[in-house]
Amino acid sequence: MKLTFLGTGTSHGIPVIACDCAICKSRDPHNTRTRSSVLITDGSTQIVIDTGPDLRTQMIREKITWLDAVFQTHDHADHLNGIDDLRVFTWDTPLPFYAAQEVIDEIVKRFGYIFSHKIPGSGAPSLDMRLADPGGVMIGSLKVTPIPVYHGCKIIYGYRIGNIAYITDCSGIPEESFTLLKDVETLIIGALRYRPHPTHFTVDQAIAASRKINPRETYLTHFCHDIDHAVIEQKLPDGIYPAYDGLTIEVMEVV
Numbered sequence: 001m002k003l004t005f006l007g008t009g010t011s012h013g014i015p016v017i018a019c020d021c022a023i024c025k026s027r028d029p030h031n032t033r034t035r036s037s038v039l040i041t042d043g044s045t046q047i048v049i050d051t052g053p054d055l056r057t058q059m060i061r062e063k064i065t066w067l068d069a070v071f072q073t074h075d076h077a078d079h080l081n082g083i084d085d086l087r088v089f090t091w092d093t094p095l096p097f098y099a100a101q102e103v104i105d106e107i108v109k110r111f112g113y114i115f116s117h118k119i120p121g122s123g124a125p126s127l128d129m130r131l132a133d134p135g136g137v138m139i140g141s142l143k144v145t146p147i148p149v150y151h152g153c154k155i156i157y158g159y160r161i162g163n164i165a166y167i168t169d170c171s172g173i174p175e176e177s178f179t180l181l182k183d184v185e186t187l188i189i190g191a192l193r194y195r196p197h198p199t200h201f202t203v204d205q206a207i208a209a210s211r212k213i214n215p216r217e218t219y220l221t222h223f224c225h226d227i228d229h230a231v232i233e234q235k236l237p238d239g240i241y242p243a244y245d246g247l248t249i250e251v252m253e254v255v
Contacts, residue, residue, distance in 0.1 A: 001042040001142075003164060003188070004248045006058035009033030010192060010200075010224040011078035013054065023225040030229035030244040034058060035078045036168050036222045038188070040161055045140030047071060049159055049166055055082030061246065069139045071132065072099035073168060074156035075106040083111060087125035094128040098137060098144070100157060104129050132157060147180050149173050152199035160184065164251055165213070168222045171199050173209060186251050187215040188243065190222035203232070210240060219243040 007013075014033040015024035023031050035052030039062065047069045048055075067089045073079055089095050099107070107129070108115055114124045130137075136145035147158035147165060150172035158167030158177075163185040167173075170190050173181075181187075191206035201209065203220065210218040220236070221243040232242050 001040065001162060001164070001251045002248055003166075003186075003251070004039040004041070004062055005188075005219075005221065005243045005245060006037040006039055006048070006062065007034035007052060007054055008221045008223060008243045008245050008247075009035055010222055011035065011076070012224070014223070014225050016225050019225065021225055023228055026228070028229055030242075032245065033223060034245055035082075036190070037079075038166055039064065040142065040164070042141045042162075045142050047139055047142060047144065047161075049073065050079040050168075051082045051086060052078050053081040056085040058245075059085070067095060069096040069098060069137075069144075070127075071144055071157075071159055072097065072103055072107075073158065074100075074151060074154070075103045075110075076169070079169070080107070083107070083114070083127075084125060086127065087123055090126040094126040096130055096139070097127045098130050098132040100146070101131060104131070132159075145180060147177050149177060154199075162251065164188070165215075169199065170201055170209075171197075178212065181213050184213055185216045186249065187213055187218045188221055189218065191220040191227075192222060193224050193226040195226070203227075207237065207240060217241070219247075219249070 034054035037050040037052050039048050045068055049071045132146045136143045142161055145160045147160055148155050149158050149170045151169045165181050165184045166188045168190040189206045191203045192200035194203050218240045229242055
């Protein structure tokens with residue numbers, strides 16, 4: 001099973017529009033970050049988690065030609081607003097799209113044209129909206145299980161796929177969700193910046209969560225422009241790494 005980081009940046013992306021800070025002007029390609037999303041591939045099965053506004057360029061960059069399903073963590077623009085670019089994967093058959101009910105309701109409200117059949121030739125994607133089952137969903141060889149986490153006062157989803165867990169916009173993990181994360185070997189978790197934020201883990205908070213979950217390896221993602229890749233790479237404890245756009249990791253065992 002392979003996981004590719006399509007994007008590892010926060011809502012602004014990096015470089016940030018009109019910003020002249022050192023990170024936004026950096027020549028290190030690791031500091032150029034599109035909005036956070038991942039692709040997971042296991043043989044002939046391929047899924048994506050989140051459809052941010054950079055989805056088109058991410059798919060072109062990674063030469064993605066098919067998807068079997070989409071899983072959505074929540075409905076914020078930086079994770080959702082590339083949904084229209086799914087249309088190329090739905091010419092032959094509707095694409096299964098999994099999310100919580102409140103997220104589905106918001107998508108139908110915000111992108112009503114996708115679900116209207118009154119506009120022939122509109123080119124809208126054909127999506128098969130489905131609830132993400134708390135007990136897990138089988139997509140080909142992959143079992144995908146929602147992991148409820150706090151994003152501020154809101155509950156959103158991370159996802160566990162085999163022995164990988166992907167948790168981005170997170171400010172807290174309910175105790176019952178740690179049970180769902182038992183024996184995870186590879187953890188991907190958001191670490192917005194060093195300073196506190198009301199709806200996101202800091203770097204130190206993400207490290208603390210990783211130690212409680214106790215995976216074999218952890219990758220930090222969803223960085224803002226406070227984070228310099230080369231600097232944080234040197235500071236992180238053993239077994240914890242900064243992710244970057246285009247990084248692909250392989251996990252040998254699927255449970």
